[in-house]
Amino acid sequence: MLKTFFAEEHEIFRKSVREFVAKEIAPYTNEWEQAELFPREIFKRCGELGFLGARYPEELGGGGGDYWYSVVWGEELPRSGCAGVNMGLMVQSDMATPVINDLGTREQKEEFLVPAIRGDKIAALGVSEPGCGSDVASIRTTARKVGNEYVINGAKCWITNGTRADFITLAVRTGAEGYGGISLVLFPTDVKGFKVARKIKKLGNHSSDTAELSFEDCRIPARYLLGEENQGFYYIMMNFQGERLIAAVGAVSGAQRALDETIRYTQERTAFGRPILKFQVWRHQFAELATEIEAARWLTYRACDLYNQKQDAAKEITMAKLFAGELLNRVTDRCLQAHGGFGYSDEFHISRAWRDARLITIGGGTSEIMKEILSKRLGWG
Amino acid sequence: MKILVTAKRVPDPEQKVKFKGNTLDQSGVNWQLNQFDEYAVESALRLTENASSGNARNGEVIVVSLGPKDVQQQLRSTLAMGADRAILVDASDENLDSEIVARTVQKLVEQERPDLVLLGKLAADSEANDVGQRLAGYLGWPQATFACSIEVTDGGKALLVGREVDAGVETKKVTLPAVVTVDLRIVAPQAVKNGVTAATHAYADGPRYASLKGIMAAKKKTIADSSLAALGVAATVRAKVASVDAPPARKAGVKVASVEELVQKLHNEAKVI
Numbered sequence: 094m095l096k097t098f099f100a101e102e103h104e105i106f107r108k109s110v111r112e113f114v115a116k117e118i119a120p121y122t123n124e125w126e127q128a129e130l131f132p133r134e135i136f137k138r139c140g141e142l143g144f145l146g147a148r149y150p151e152e153l154g155g156g157g158g159d160y161w162y163s164v165v166w167g168e169e170l171p172r173s174g175c176a177g178v179n180m181g182l183m184v185q186s187d188m189a190t191p192v193i194n195d196l197g198t199r200e201q202k203e204e205f206l207v208p209a210i211r212g213d214k215i216a217a218l219g220v221s222e223p224g225c226g227s228d229v230a231s232i233r234t235t236a237r238k239v240g241n242e243y244v245i246n247g248a249k250c251w252i253t254n255g256t257r258a259d260f261i262t263l264a265v266r267t268g269a270e271g272y273g274g275i276s277l278v279l280f281p282t283d284v285k286g287f288k289v290a291r292k293i294k295k296l297g298n299h300s301s302d303t304a305e306l307s308f309e310d311c312r313i314p315a316r317y318l319l320g321e322e323n324q325g326f327y328y329i330m331m332n333f334q335g336e337r338l339i340a341a342v343g344a345v346s347g348a349q350r351a352l353d354e355t356i357r358y359t360q361e362r363t364a365f366g367r368p369i370l371k372f373q374v375w376r377h378q379f380a381e382l383a384t385e386i387e388a389a390r391w392l393t394y395r396a397c398d399l400y401n402q403k404q405d406a407a408k409e410i411t412m413a414k415l416f417a418g419e420l421l422n423r424v425t426d427r428c429l430q431a432h433g434g435f436g437y438s439d440e441f442h443i444s445r446a447w448r449d450a451r452l453i454t455i456g457g458g459t460s461e462i463m464k465e466i467l468s469k470r471l472g473w474g
Numbered sequence: 475m476k477i478l479v480t481a482k483r484v485p486d487p488e489q490k491v492k493f494k495g496n497t498l499d500q501s502g503v504n505w506q507l508n509q510f511d512e513y514a515v516e517s518a519l520r521l522t523e524n525a526s527s528g529n530a531r532n533g534e535v536i537v538v539s540l541g542p543k544d545v546q547q548q549l550r551s552t553l554a555m556g557a558d559r560a561i562l563v564d565a566s567d568e569n570l571d572s573e574i575v576a577r578t579v580q581k582l583v584e585q586e587r588p589d590l591v592l593l594g595k596l597a598a599d600s601e602a603n604d605v606g607q608r609l610a611g612y613l614g615w616p617q618a619t620f621a622c623s624i625e626v627t628d629g630g631k632a633l634l635v636g637r638e639v640d641a642g643v644e645t646k647k648v649t650l651p652a653v654v655t656v657d658l659r660i661v662a663p664q665a666v667k668n669g670v671t672a673a674t675h676a677y678a679d680g681p682r683y684a685s686l687k688g689i690m691a692a693k694k695k696t697i698a699d700s701s702l703a704a705l706g707v708a709a710t711v712r713a714k715v716a717s718v719d720a721p722p723a724r725k726a727g728v729k730v731a732s733v734e735e736l737v738q739k740l741h742n743e744a745k746v747i
Binding site for chain 1: 506546547550551554683684686687688689690692693
């Protein structure tokens, strides 16, 4: 495909993920969307095939690959046409666990990361709260150090994989107010006092479980602290880079899929005696969208390339998340329109793509936060 | 068991191909492994592993292909599935026919001395379906074509091969060494029984995906280079392509109002019942 970034082995990996998605995910998505959950075994299967730890070290059971393996994973998953399953898996592989690989002690990696890579333990990331989302520095869930333990009290909200996670990479307040008092801990969900307060009903991503969680005097060993105490805000911001980048990768791929399907549909569907695609208004619309998708892809690849080389990519990642996220919404909206009445029905994939897309400009940092970061980065904020 | 498997790259069957005169226009073609060959690799892996004991290997699988340098990617993907090593015989598709391919594989068999040669029943591009048959003839080995099941028997000295024929499934016993070509049902969950893996074991339906671990391990496996000249195969193409035409477009069907009308049309017009 693109010899610049993807080598022979990436393409072999792509074939594996593509076939897995086509055979083991796509045929079941209607069922899982209705059930509002996908089977736990999917994590296990992905673990066996090495999908959950493509770039983690081999000694931890990972693939030892570079970031382009994650890009392949992020590009192929959306072909299932079901963002809910993708998100559950992405949280596991690219959102809740990278920070453990970056900061964790040998023991923490053995206990949490290794089983997450194998798909034996389901991971979640706990940052947002009922009272604060974008404003991470204001989180109120506290972790009080008592002897060799942390005692945790508070609540988390919008937690993907939240109803069944085995552990949570959790942001807590260990110090003073503001961003300087936040820490990250690894929280096993079998701890007394932990409760799934409710499963949240959502506009889209139905097959993915999203939960509100409550913590009441939950005691965890102090050795579950990730990195240094009160450095959590920086770690979260660092972790956000990977989360936003893989979201952008998925958004570009999802947009491409939606457009490809719509072009196929409008070639077949006729109105006023000719295929819809023969109407200039739609041909030109699709030409514009194809151009924007190509632009988003190369901006995203640029960010991936920097990230892969461990260079500062914050500006490019933020731009990619902003641009690709907004684009996915535009593309799915226009594609739904081109489907007419069928687009509004559940009979075509596009209606699910449209409602699932809505999350991308909110989760992992809203478009407004992306713009705020960019104006600061570019020196005028 | 030592197994030699043949593998050919073919254009993606989902893609629209273009021709320049009588030859395929290769620009923009997405190449992939011929599906029947992928099934042959899967069968070979099932025959050489103990799937009841963590896929412990119990034999060797060597994959061979004729083609340009780029075929490395398809060969590498078979190594990522679990094959042990590969041989790439340098050649270009326009300068090959079934005869040259069969003669080349014959030379490789004489070199490698496998117990079994597994081939896909045909390649999805040319659909010639004759390399396996020619090869068995040249080697003087027994052959079983269109296999839908394989069972190792007689303490590893023979195979019971189920073959799909028009009337049903015919079972043939072939003594090893032998040539077997495989059909699509060979990758059904219980189509291959090697006598080591528990007979109750059910594989996932279809050829296995290369796991990331397999892909990383494949980087260290060898793909040996060879050539027709080095193997002493005469490269004279005897089969010539006379012309290439697209199949005629399908004609529109008719709508029938009732089952009775359908039966009547099938009987009177189509004359199939």
